[in-house]
Amino acid sequence: MAKQLTIPALALSALMATGISTQVLAHGDVTPQGVNTEGLTPLGEEWVDTNPYRKPNDDFERAVEVGSSAYNQNCARCHGLEAISGGIAPDLRLLAPDFDGDEWYKYRVINGAVRDGKVYMPKMADYLSQEALWAIKTYLDVRHDEME
């Protein structure tokens, strides 16, 4: 007799079918949103040192598209809509679109920010893939250029 599928099992297989990352299960007070990174060159487990999607790059347009939506869903509530800080957290448009900016970005998304035992920023790399996070950096690079 066929086993009846439960609703969560169905939802999960639907998610997997569309290629949305399922590693983003809720943890603490963070409710990360799945990011569909389809179309971006996969980067593997090991973190690269600098934004692999920065232009000129075939992945650039797609990265901005993915990054814009991923940013607004996962970072905007603290860092501000469209990366314009409302004062709660630093304005990420100020990050340089170069090696130094990438290095600091990578450090923060992997380590988060903890002060006096209080979590100011969660370790976003625990919830989002490297591809999703570099796509967000690509979007921030564009916002940086638009600010000048």
Ligand code: HEC
């Ligand atoms: C819960 C709120 C919160 C969320 C969500 C959050 N951040 Fe942050 N972030 C902060 C705070 C607060 C700081 C400042 C920490 C400090 O200076 O100690 C920060 C700092 C940073 C910095 C360093 C900026 C600088 O100028 O020093 C980067 C880069 C960063 N966040 C990226 C991100 C990205 C990318 C996301 C989404 C994937 C994100 N953050 C989500 C609160 C948040």
